[in-house]
Amino acid sequence: MNRSIFVGLIVSGLFLAALATLRAELLAIAIPLVIYLLYGLRGAPQVLDLDIQRFLSAERVYAGMPVIVTVTITNRGNTLPELVVEDRISSGLSLSLGAPRHLVLLRKGEAYTFSYTVAGPRGGYAFESVCAEAGDPLGLFRLGRTFHTTGQLFVFPKAARIKDIPIRPRRTRVYAGSIPARLGGAGIEFFGVRAYQSGDPPRAINWRASARHSVGRTATAHESLFSNEFQQERVADVGIVLDGRQRTNLFGGGRSLFEHSVLAAAALSETFLNQGHRLGLLVYGSYLAWCLPGYGKLQRERVLHALARAQVGESSVFAGLEHLSPRMFPVESQIVLISPLTGEDLKVLVQLRARGYQVLVFSPDPVAFERSILQPTPAVELAARVARLERDLLIRRLQRAGIQVIAWDVARPFDQAVRPALRRFQVPQHLGGII
Amino acid sequence: MTLVALIITIILSTGSLAWGYAQAGLDGLARWILIFGALWLIGLWRRLAWFSSWGLLAAVFTAGLGLWLEVSPGWLLAGSLFALLAWDLTEFRHRLSLAYFDDDLAGLERRHLLRLSLFALGGLTLASIAMIARLQFTFEWAVLLALVSALAITQLVRWLRNSK
8 A cells, every 4th residue: 555545544533533533632642743744745746857877888798798877867856855766667677787677865966876796698689668667755755757768788699700601503503702603714723724805814825725726727816815713702692591399409498599590591691701702581480581782791790680589489380481572582592591490490491492592501400409408217318219210311311302401519619529510511413523 | 864864763752651640640552552663663573664653653642641631732743743753753654765875875864853853852852841730740751851851852953063
């Protein structure tokens, strides 16, 4: 019950009793209560006129890094003898130092500043409001107000560094990059020999071929010359597809493979963008989260923001992947899927491959992950063996369909686990052998 | 500091009421009032914040009943006044628990206790007038008044020194 109402009821009771019994002494007992009530009423805040500023030491950090939040409250109204102010922080963030709630006396025109430190796991956190509640000196009358503020903190997954990811999509873009484009021009790798053209540098002339071709022929000097041609290297379209399906990622005890997949996506996107590729991201969990293709640092920010917000969810959209938008993932571009994989994914991936996409799958090993969290009983061992066989069979089927699969045990860091696999990676023979 | 003040007010509240009842020859009721005071203190120890509201209600009711039973009004007024202060301090303790340890808790406590001390002094003055009017200004009453006055003046001096 409201305190002022409680005191008021007692006073009313005493007044009624005094009237009923015609005893004035009862009024004397009520007098201190009345004075108490009036004193509280006199100091009751009429309006909360506060100016609230919040400053975050960083708005984008990597997981686990502390962020200092500084809040300054300026009182533009009358003196507030007891002001409780609380900066509402998201439940995902943990407080490591200080407190977001304070009780202060704030005089007219005075400012009060407090700081606290938070840290949190990957995610996007909004600082939307600051709650203030002022009261009279006796705490009888309280006035609360929520001040809406702006502020966002993004905690990004910390990406491991991967030097190079060998991909070779059929289609490349016009800009120079690192993917052999199967087109003659400026480059490093030998591509072929063609007739000399005016303007070719002398060191490009293939003297051996020119000499062999000119034997027994009468021709002008230009007609008997041949130049070496090199393979152009260009950037490619890369689409990362991150599997956020609940049924593939969540295991007993609330443990999830998804965080490992997100870290892998961050590392891969960092590497692809560093190589100059045009990168797009699709996260499919409870809904489809698109990050349209783009280049450079801006795209890296977009991708990191999307990864920070990525959540596991349940939907059946994976089946729709076979109808990928060509705007998002141009046909014959490279698709990198990060998924623990299930048997039903085989058909979808094979269809993608049939549409001309180069598909590379990074698959966190769900069998090893689940086995590591279960007690090693004979039944678990047997089940793990069966699951392992099924998974190996699935991976072989995918590989037979021309899909490159790199499986990694999440007990090891992503970069360390996949580096050897990337090094010995084989590209299908019809695409040019080892890369 | 608040806790000490709270315990003192509970003791003074139930003590004043019990003393007044005992003076009027109602020893049985005085004993029950003291038992209630002990329960209130246990409630405080067990952090039962709602007990203070019942304490205030019971104190005011006992004071009203005392008037009916011809108990000296000064003690009754003091009993209800200190019960009000105990109720206030219980809530104030709760409000302080919302604060961070780095806040100026000592300042808040000091200011609040000063207010309550002056309030208690004013209330007792009123009660004194009531007792003088009924010619019941006894030695025990003078001791209580002196104690509360000393407490209020100490708080006032501390506040003045700090505000300088």
